[in-house]
Amino acid sequence: MTSSRPATADWTLHPHRALPAEPGLRDIAVRIYEQTASLPLVCMHGHVEASVFADDEPFADPAQLLIVPDHYVTRMMASQGIPLESLGVPRRDGGPVETDSRKIFRTFCENWHLYRGTPSRYWLEHELVEVFGVTERPSAESADRLYDRISECVADPSFRPRALLDRFNIEIISTTDPASSDLSVHGRIAEDGLGERVVPTFRPDGVLQLERPTWREEIATLAEVSGIDTSSYAGYLDALRERRAAFVAAGARATDHGHLYADTHPMDPADAASLYSRVLGGETPTAAEARAFSAHMLLEMAGMSCEDGLVMQIHPGVLRDHSTQVFERHGQDKGYDIPIGAEYARAVRPMLERHGLDPRFRVILFTIDETVYSRELAPLAGAYPSVRLGAPWWFLDSPDGMRRFRELVTETAGFANMSGFVDDTRAYASIPARHDLARRVDAGYLARLVAEHRLEEDEAIETAVDLAYRLPRLSYPKPVPA
Amino acid sequence: MTSSRPATADWTLHPHRALPAEPGLRDIAVRIYEQTASLPLVCMHGHVEASVFADDEPFADPAQLLIVPDHYVTRMMASQGIPLESLGVPRRDGGPVETDSRKIFRTFCENWHLYRGTPSRYWLEHELVEVFGVTERPSAESADRLYDRISECVADPSFRPRALLDRFNIEIISTTDPASSDLSVHGRIAEDGLGERVVPTFRPDGVLQLERPTWREEIATLAEVSGIDTSSYAGYLDALRERRAAFVAAGARATDHGHLYADTHPMDPADAASLYSRVLGGETPTAAEARAFSAHMLLEMAGMSCEDGLVMQIHPGVLRDHSTQVFERHGQDKGYDIPIGAEYARAVRPMLERHGLDPRFRVILFTIDETVYSRELAPLAGAYPSVRLGAPWWFLDSPDGMRRFRELVTETAGFANMSGFVDDTRAYASIPARHDLARRVDAGYLARLVAEHRLEEDEAIETAVDLAYRLPRLSYPKPVPA
């Protein structure tokens, strides 16, 4: 038995990683990948906070940068019995959690084996080696040296958030902002000349989902920020229109909707207005009412998109905060969100019946349930001119997940009905790794089509550039209000 | 970067296209494919109109042959914002559509890139090169030359429908005909000596689905054609039996059923009779009533199949005419049919409880929802002697779709419980391409089993011939009425 590279040797990344292993395929894939590897990054949907760019503060330390805020990383250790507290994940009650970042980082390095076969492992390798110049595999033994190395980088001005925009070759990046945001943070970014490069996305979940405990509070903030009285349903719609216009003015290209269901069935407007008033007045909506209202409002959002040109993104199908105990102790987005079966054919029909053939309308459908790729999403995207199919999302944004996506959707929907790559992350330092991985996986898929004589190589290269760069630009155009 | 073949060079098809790329696998696959490549085509289910064979008229022109009637081709352009009108797709209201076939063909050639990675691309390449002798890749620049070349072919008597039966090596082909058909067109075909080669299929959807606006009209035609009074439920069943017998006499091998659900739960016969009378009398059935009646009648059809020996085909799970606007403007079958989640284990149980072990019964189950391949369909086909699993259907009749089918069903159901290849197309000129592609994909799948030492090569070759030729013949035998 020979191991290809002993753990003690210099740790480098193979230039052909994540490309097909078969030599003939790999040769073609390398030629395709070479044409996309250095294209600028178009990051049209993600969760890096706008304040990161506005403040341009250095990152605190390696653990706070790479471990603590990344629920992909912390949940994997939690799944093996390592408490989130010991990984420094803050408690909502302010209770004690580990604050020694070096110790947190060491725990991570000791558990490096847990990430085998996962995309986190792939991204982290890329970050450690390519971004921070690490030359050793993480382990209990190497942990402190890695920590020191990354700490040095983080302290360097060239690793500040704005500098990283250039280092990472990011052409444009979009944040995600609640409907009730006053966009002042984006205002500061624009004042510094980055307004075209860092843009907001309008995310109104908080004001569309009646059942949330914070809903009334959000409606009050919406009124305040918009300057429009939201005490009636009509005022509420006006306030939403006002905020959407403000977002467009601030450079937004899109809206984003994280509903449990993709449902877009309308309510009678009078019923919607009455329900709105009752809940605003203190009544607790039934689950069916809340679901009906959010479906109704998704359809309303589609109508407003026809008017103001914001591209609509729908991210449904996740049962959030599956563990109440984890939610109560640590809050949202801690890795305990579990997908459920999704349905689109009937759910989005009211929206597509009303706006699906409207040339002003653009909707990008995402899913975390692979069963709808070939069954519902590809047929919809391959027929309606308004529909684009979003890139593989969340758990599916992985080497095999992305390959399956291509294999399951391309034959029905073609390439031109795709959104192109979307990184969708809150882990800023992982963005180049994610784009790079997607470009490699696409090169591998296209190489197979070439090797099987289903596509010519010149077509494959043009398509690879489309998927990496042109399609995300085309899928999220600047709004042209009607 | 080197492209394997520049766009300007002679356009030819690689002899090893759609076979595995890995050299060792490909060698085996080539040997397997060579044993099936020239076998006759057995086309036991499809949608070429009987009149095509009865009239034997030349095809109008390249656009009317290849573009306008093929909803796979037109929907892909529509999905990119090209109106169906500009592609010559007729409007139901007789409104203006593009009539310049050369212009339509040019639009298609300009959009050749949209078909990358789709089976349409693969089939069209095969048709253009192998059937029509085209030697240039479609493009804006080459469009007129291609149009002229195909026009020449179409004008030649050797390209008339009957001549193509020989050119395409079609041993037998089945049309699809409504229950109320008088079969006179098939009579003309039989008079010309082609009665054994072109056979009808009994498709009673129009008279089984109460909710259709045309149902009463269809029932009236059924009475007229059968000469049996359909004013009662008993008469209706008799008329159905009479038509089935007429189809058997005209050479039919099978029935076909395009229901939304595979449901076969029976109604109480008295309730079915009463519902039949009420709806015939003008009452509008509820959705639940219509669904119950169609399930009940599917079970009735299974019973009649035991009596008259017609093989039953079930094609469920498609939400037809998802876009009402497209339907109202252009009618059915325009690419706006969207699959929904399917269920078979419970749905077909009443039918299999009643007839599943009856040696006279044969049912072929198709699906457009891949999730049931390994979960429900393979276990059913691998247990009940009456059940065969239909070939990958519609969107799934593609290189990767067919590969996934084999990988998902074979391990549980084996090969002998498959229907063998079914082309199921209305695009006559694409039939050889479809059979050829299936033979290549099967050769690739079988080659992998051989290369992984899971099958001997002699067994693989025998199996390839089964899938391409013997199984479709065995799966659709001549009815032997009881």
Added chain:
Amino acid sequence: MTSSRPATADWTLHPHRALPAEPGLRDIAVRIYEQTASLPLVCMHGHVEASVFADDEPFADPAQLLIVPDHYVTRMMASQGIPLESLGVPRRDGGPVETDSRKIFRTFCENWHLYRGTPSRYWLEHELVEVFGVTERPSAESADRLYDRISECVADPSFRPRALLDRFNIEIISTTDPASSDLSVHGRIAEDGLGERVVPTFRPDGVLQLERPTWREEIATLAEVSGIDTSSYAGYLDALRERRAAFVAAGARATDHGHLYADTHPMDPADAASLYSRVLGGETPTAAEARAFSAHMLLEMAGMSCEDGLVMQIHPGVLRDHSTQVFERHGQDKGYDIPIGAEYARAVRPMLERHGLDPRFRVILFTIDETVYSRELAPLAGAYPSVRLGAPWWFLDSPDGMRRFRELVTETAGFANMSGFVDDTRAYASIPARHDLARRVDAGYLARLVAEHRLEEDEAIETAVDLAYRLPRLSYPKPVPA
């Protein structure tokens, strides 16, 4: 055309069977497989009867060993119209079935082609060649010689069940025993010094599922065996606790639950108690009541697992005895069990809310519906410390099925959250074949990760040993009652 090995030649198994065909991948896979090929077998879940080990009788003959009791084998012939009676499958009414084992074996050999591409074929080949030293492919012509060869083996003392434990290198094997078992058979095994090597599993389905016709009878036996009055719900729970303790004392590591749904929603305890009493008193429960009670009791079992340390296994989603006719004629487990769509995210939530973060709790989730692998099961296993994902089960325990499992779950759940291999068979002689196949498939999957530079080879080897040996040992530890 050359066949790699003519049917008449000596029949041997290729040393690289079921490893990847591509030479580069295969080289790596061989190196990985060599490190696991001779590891001891850990068989923590299966259906070999305890009496086989207690009695240590020789097997009757080749047909009774390999054909008659294996429903994978008999159902495939039944699916092609060969009656179960002619294969010697006993009738419940004692009616006549084939008793000539040589004739049954001949029918099997004549139908050897039906198993092409199935795992049964792969396992049978391994058994015939590796266990029984057969050197000819099964066929009508070779059937009798094979029968004689296997008969000789079976007659030899070195092929008795206990001797096979050593020949097969089985370190530990678990039987499956009803909750009402008095464990006397295991007592006899323990007396002979095999108590640590052959252990029971607690399977209480018969006493948790109110709707079973035998439920009252089982409850009576439970009372008798436990010595606890089960006339009240409280007594019933106590009796269950007593039996679990007895199983623990007899060496059990786990419980097993074969419910239709994975549902764990609790009932109000008073309602559960009342329902229990009513059904015990002769009332027939509604389907909803029976379902609610079994869900409630699954949650109760989880609570008891926290107390006594038995690992919980859940095997849901199979519609048993789909053909009433087959069930009435031949009884359960005859190949007519059909999977249905599964749901876990909501179903197991009550259990995970209550016990999911409890370090004393361990649950292993199995599925026969592949759609939940990436959607629900991997996210659950990748978050909750108590959850492990069971190995591919039943129809999915096949070369391509196991490969898909790895590809669909690893990227989200990693390797450490897997149960490791579980053979789950009643076909004793197939156990080595099943473990060997799993080790080969895992080697192939890991080799791809290495070849794509997603994993180092030393990590792949460590992981392969984990999956084959360490994880099953770790996943089913000796109970440490609280």
